[in-house]
Amino acid sequence: MAMKDAFPYKIGYDCAGIVTEVGSDVSRCKVSDEVYTRLPEVSRGSLSEFVVCAEQYVAIKPPSLSFEEAASIPLAGMTALQALRRYKGDLAGKTVFVPAGLSGTGLFACQLAKHVFKAGKVITTVSTSKVSKLSELLGEGTVDESKHPPSNPGNQAKPANTTK
Ligand SMILES: NC(=O)c1ccc[n+]([C@@H]2O[C@H](COP(=O)([O-])OP(=O)(O)OC[C@H]3O[C@@H](n4cnc5c(N)ncnc54)[C@H](OP(=O)(O)O)[C@@H]3O)[C@@H](O)[C@H]2O)c1
Numbered sequence: 145m146a147m148k149d150a151f152p153y154k155i156g157y158d159c160a161g162i163v164t165e166v167g168s169d170v171s172r173c174k175v176s177d178e179v180y181t182r183l184p185e186v187s188r189g190s191l192s193e194f195v196v197c198a199e200q201y202v203a204i205k206p207p208s209l210s211f212e213e214a215a216s217i218p219l220a221g222m223t224a225l226q227a228l229r230r231y232k233g234d235l236a237g238k239t240v241f242v243p244a245g246l247s248g249t250g251l252f253a254c255q256l257a258k259h260v261f262k263a264g265k266v267i268t269t270v271s272t273s274k275v276s277k278l279s280e281l282l283g284e285g286t287v288d289e290s291k292h293p294p295s296n297p298g299n300q301a302k303p304a305n306t307t308k
Contacts, residue, residue, distance in 0.1 A: 161180075163179055172199045172202065235261040
């Protein structure tokens, strides 16, 4: 693949921080505002100490979120949102399957499907080591296949779902 980028290659898209300088036309944020962003490709490089970004990509960080929490949201959240938007039709009331519900993207997809797209039921999968986190992080109704192997008809349980 031909790469047009020159070295040093700047990496990182998500970040949160404090505004140190604004251009004369900027109206949505000011110096000392706490903000977070998913940098556009032209501004990529959030692993730097400072980044420059057009104001349209910047949002004020909610006071309830730490910088680390805010910086963990944009790219994974946007990926989940874009995936759900690709569904042609209305998800309201429907059953939505999101694989890997405690992955970076899956955690957002489950919550967006339920609360923004108004899915009737959201079903997901997690590995056994994460089963104990399910009720706290996602919702209710778990089928633990290590205890209820699907190959044993006598052990079949109700489908897992997240309804929180
Ligand atoms: N994160 C982003 O911002 C972003 C943006 C664009 C595209 N993507 C792409 O989206 C995909 C997911 O990214 P992510 O950040 O959500 O990944 P992640 O946080 O690393 O999670 C990966 C998930 O895959 C599950 N998994 C692994 N092997 C599995 C298997 N054999 N069967 C079922 N589940 C399995 C794991 O589930 P358990 O932990 O429960 O085992 C884990 O939750 C990747 O292809 C990534 O490149 C991510």
